[in-house]
Amino acid sequence: MTSHPIGHEVLAAVLQIRGERLRVLVWERAMEPDAGRWALPGGRLGDDEDVETSVRRQLAEKVDVREVTHVEQLSVFSDPRRMGEGPRLIATAFLGLVPSDADPALPDDTAWHAVDDLPATAFDHDLIIDDARDRLRAKLSYTNLGFALAPGEFTISALRELYVAALGHPVSATNLQRVLTRRDLLEPTGETVPPGRAGGRPAALFRFTDRSLLVTDAFAVLRPPGRPSGTGARPVLP
Template sequence: MQIAPRTNAAVSADVVIFTIYEGRLSVLLVRRVTAPYAGLWCLPGGLLDEGEALDDCAQRVLLEKTGIQGVYLEQLYTFGQPGRDPRGRVLSVAYYALVPYDRLHVRGGVERLDWFPEDELPPLAFDHRQIVGAARRRLVGKLEYSTIALQFMPEEFTLSSLQGVYETILGERLDKRNFRKRLQALNCLEDTGKRYSGGKHRPARLYRAKSPGEVRIIK
């Protein structure tokens, strides 16, 4: 039996970085300065180095392109449609990262960085709009069976602010009483003993995650 020659393909890691910014789910994008697609926006990404693990490549891309490190990072899906990159055959192993906005220290450089609401993205290079869409669907689905929303929260937060994160991602209002019952059943928060006194309402209790940086799957 004759075996057809295999195609040599490069592998890249591309990262969808989500945060909640000004009450909206937002994505960090990089403006390309070289061909192809010079001037268009894209996800932070880079080619896999020889002998480099995929997860290490994604973490390196985050650090080199944005200065972000030490955040929740999860592999999403592999995108390998022929023709997705005009330079040749490139397989993209996509990741998504979740970052509390108060922990962001994005550094500038030759490539311009900016935040865009997930539902108002500019024209994107390659198939990166498809990748963002897949990442959002994964995030929405995972809200139902995990504690992933806590990755958007600062060290201390109110239950109302956490509910706001769920509502922002889902795009719908949630019943306050049912939401708090669900949180209580998850047993993922602890009371700090402090209160937040902003606004005209009575001071609200401040909570923190029992296991910060960990996403627990709910069975």
């Protein structure tokens, strides 16, 4: 069997809530293979880089996403046929999160596409996006990762909308506030925002007590209403 050099790339599934939908950052390939399909940002691992340094550099250089509030490694994708007939290329994939109030500058060939309505994607990038979405949903259950989706200050109703978009199912604002407060993850800022056109009381503003990742309840599961929890899992926000 003839051996060939194996390349190594890093890819980032960068997610953000935009227009009340969970979206991923992708760019349209102009050259073969898979010209016209949409790909995740990334590139070859540099000789003097570790994988996280490489993915952060390439995000900053290629798509000017400097407001990523959280980055973590997802998985290694090493199927020998993941690049089709081309040279073998192993990918280390990352999840990146951008807060909902950020609007980074993007090149003309790059856009935010809804995760639940993706265009045709290049290679195995749809699998990586699915993994990123599933990782985010899982970690919203047992960590404080909501901080990476939210602006610095927010109302509870606004935070609920972010959780709904990320999880893909209804969430009670009252239960969300209760759960996150019980875990000491939220604190009031002491400020309010004026009521909307419908009137009512001013809404209190909150912030996360810590904007670095914390495991808060290792066995919690944020599940849709009416869906039974798995064995050993403690349901949250039923």
